[in-house]
Amino acid sequence: MAGQRPAAQRGFDIIGDIHGCAHTLERLLDRMGYRKVNGVYRHPSRQAIFIGDIIDRGPRIREALHLVRDMVEHGSARIVMGNHEYNALGYCTRARAGSGKTWLREHTPRHNRLIKETLEQFDAYPHEWNEFLEWFYTIPLFIEDEDFRVVHACWDGDLIEKFKALQGGPYIDDDFLHASAAIESFAGQVMDTLLRGTDLRLPEGMSITGRDGYVREFFRTKFWADNPRTYADVVFQPDPLPPEVASQVLTDRERAQLISYPIDAPPVFVGHYWMEGEPAPLKSNVACIDFSAVKYGRLVAYRFDGEKALSPDKFVWVEVERPEAPDYPTSEDSVAR
Structure with a gap:
């Protein structure tokens, strides 16, 4: 199949978190030479790879999902699951009898707020939303090609190998989804680590209130830090640590919790982290391509052609216009299938 050819024979465009910014995605695809053929965006010699988080927050979630799914189903794109697709599955799946819960992802005020725009935009199309929930199960957690990873x-290489041994591939199923509702379980650790990242607990009694208003007792950490010494060497999140915390030296126990990404491993691409500024690799073989599109940042792609060392010159992006598009589709005919 053409989509499985090695990177040396076909270029790949890895695209960051979309979050319902469908018009911006169209502009980015157009800039990279993708054109609509029979209603589906295609490139004559390249394939798009979406990093996940197509849904939630933005104004054209339904349109973005149709666009992305059509590309995937016609072979002009691939995709990995984001935490928001996973969250949606849990939010919309009833817990099994005896679990003590009604839904796998409880309908708390915060969880309601995160999925609000998605459910509202599908309010008149419940059959479509159910189809997309089923489609989410067909999205792999990761892509592991010979020349790159997504x-x-x-x-987390160890966790991924154990997951593949259990599941026989990169996909979850209904049983795994239910098992993952317990965060301390293997399934819970897989979904939390691969889709949300790694973290360390803050010193006793300390918490951080993020820009989103959410109070956290943990901070997100790099999975590629080489020989880190302090919290500042490993922190990786939009909200900075207080200086007195950032300078704290990592204990042996904390260092043992961290994972690393070898410098000789294939380039790996991630999203998720709400980056700002000029896109550039985090390390010669690590790149984040989420640059806060839905917060009027940039929708970014990396144009990968098999290189072992990633280059700042390979990033391409479009600025997100204000407003991205306040009027999402309201009729059955307004979204091409």
């Missing part, structure tokens, strides 16, 4: 938030 995962939404964190490449």
Whole structure:
């Protein structure tokens, strides 16, 4: 199949978190030479790879999902699951009897707020939403090609190998989804690590209030840090640590919790982290391509052609216009299938 050819024979365009910014995605695809053929975006010699988080927050979620799914189903794109697709599955799946819960992902005020725009935009199309929920099960957690890797938030090689041995491939099923509702379980650790990243607990009694208003007792960490010494060497999140915390030296126990990404491993691409500024590799073989599109940042892609060392020159992006598009489709005919 053409989509499985090695990178040396076909270029790949890895595209960051979309979050319902469908018009911006169309502009980015157009800039990279993709054109609509029979209603589906295609490139004559390249394939798009979506990093996940197509849904939630943005104004044209339904349109974005149709666009992306059509590309995937016609072989002009691939995709990995984002934490928001996973969250949607849990939010919309009833817990099994005896679990003590009604839904796998409880309908708390925060969870309601995160999925609000998605459910509202599909309110008149419940059959479509159910189809997309089924489609989410067909999305792999990661892509592992000979020349590169793609995962939404964190490449944990040991965890991925154990997952493949259990599941026989990169996909979850209904049983795994239910098992993952327990965060301390193996399934819970897989979904939390690969789709949300790694973290460390803050010192006793300390918490951080993020720009989103959410109070956290943990901070997100790099999975590629080489020989880190302090919290500042490993922190990787939009909200900075207080200086007195950032300078704290990592304990042996904390260092043992961290994972690393070898410098000789194939390039890996992630999204998820709300980056800002000029896109550039985080390391010669690590790149984040989420640059806060839905917060009027940039929708970014990396144009990969098999290189072992990633280059700042291979990033391409479009600025997100204000507003991206306040009027999402309201009729059955407004979204091409």
